[in-house]
Amino acid sequence: MTDTAIQVNCVWKKFRRGEFHDSLRDLIPAVTKRLIGRAAKSSELAHREFWALRDISFEVPRGESLGIIGPNGAGKSTMLKLLSRILKPSRGNYTINGRLSALIEIGAGFHQDLTGRENIYLNGAILGIKREAIRKKEEQIIEFAGVNRFIDTPIKRYSAGMKARLGFAVAAHMDPDILLVDEVLSVGDAKFRHKCLQHMEKLIQSDVTVVFISHLLDQVNRLCPNTIVLDHGKMIYQGKTNGAIKTYIEALREDHNKSISGSPAVAEIKNLRLCDATGREVAELDCGEPADIEFDLILRDAFEDISIQLNIATASGLYLGTASTAHSMKIPPHTGTYRLRYRFDPLPLAEGDYTFGLNVTDIGYNHPLWESSTPRMVTVRGNSPGNAVLRLGNNWTTQPIDNAPPVSINDTKHND
Structure with a gap:
């Protein structure tokens, strides 16, 4: 053989x-x-x-x-x-x-x-x-x-x-x-x-x-x-x-900056912007700080029920998660141009490079209407330990347990 x-x-x-x-x-x-x-x-x-x-x-x-x-x-x-x-x-x-x-x-x-x-x-x-x-x-x-x-x-x-x-x-x-x-x-x-x-x-x-x-x-x-x-x-x-x-x-x-010719799609996303907490457009985002992802949604046809998905992955392709409008916001069922904004408060990503991709889906028919062929490369600045991907907040709490039995050092048993 x-x-x-x-x-x-x-x-x-x-x-x-x-x-x-x-x-x-x-x-x-x-x-x-x-x-x-x-x-x-x-x-x-x-x-x-x-x-x-x-x-x-x-x-x-x-x-x-x-x-x-x-x-x-x-x-x-x-x-x-x-x-x-x-x-x-x-x-x-x-x-x-x-x-x-x-x-x-x-x-x-x-x-x-x-x-x-x-x-x-x-x-x-x-x-x-x-x-x-x-x-x-x-x-x-x-x-x-x-x-x-x-x-x-x-x-x-x-x-x-x-x-x-x-x-x-x-x-x-x-x-x-x-x-x-x-x-x-x-x-x-x-x-x-x-x-x-x-x-x-x-x-x-x-x-x-x-x-x-x-x-x-x-x-x-x-x-x-x-x-x-x-x-x-x-x-x-x-x-x-x-x-x-x-x-x-x-x-x-390289493809991200190339213009795409041909017939316009029935739905399209343009003018993706990264913004800080003040709304100022920035080239990079700061770890642990509020940030906005802003873009224009163009609908050339009317749809009863559509959703937008923001898909986040590491630069090496590790999928991290999706933020969808499906359960949080109703997209107007009319033709027109709409400005959408998603807020991170705070941004949970650790220092590194990521890709942000956007999709538009017709929920009623489970049919993709538009997908970004070239996800936006996003750099996050800041300090993060080791090879962490997510920067978790310091949201710890503590409280005593009522009626718990008393604890003594003598209760600890050691095995030789």
């Missing part, structure tokens, strides 16, 4: 921006035109086509793990869909040596009308595993996913987190030679993410190859000694993960 699990050679992938035809009268001429028209060569771009991946080459040795990171739209998920044989490359080729199991997106490979238990057998059958072998792993999969009470409930009744847990458990317990994991683990809780990382580490130790995509860079740094960075379909870095993270952050900084 070869020592290389995955070999990718000069892979390109192009897509065609979709056309919408709302009547048969419009659809027939469009299809006819495409059929009789001259097809573009694989090296050319026809009208509305674009390159999602451009000249990507890498290899992954057997039993090792590779991280893939990059901004939204960089081509990460497209690369994994190529490796999982969902898509074919427009140019170039790749080789997969071994049985492959993939967790590409939430619910992928599940039949929504079947129960969780039935979907375990369905996925195993797709991977070519015999029913008796699946039966031996059934309880192990259910226990790992933590869906014991709902295993005989149709998948369509599951939450996104439950689907992600069951999907990972199935993919990781079917004895794969190669495991592909997209960033679906971001929907799980911290305890389950830690459990998944531990399991992937065990798989790697047992000679399973892992390709891992995540925006949580601390996860990538823990799991993958080597990482590639994609940006606008190009591979801009290949090597040690520490260097990949630095390259990724630098790319975010």
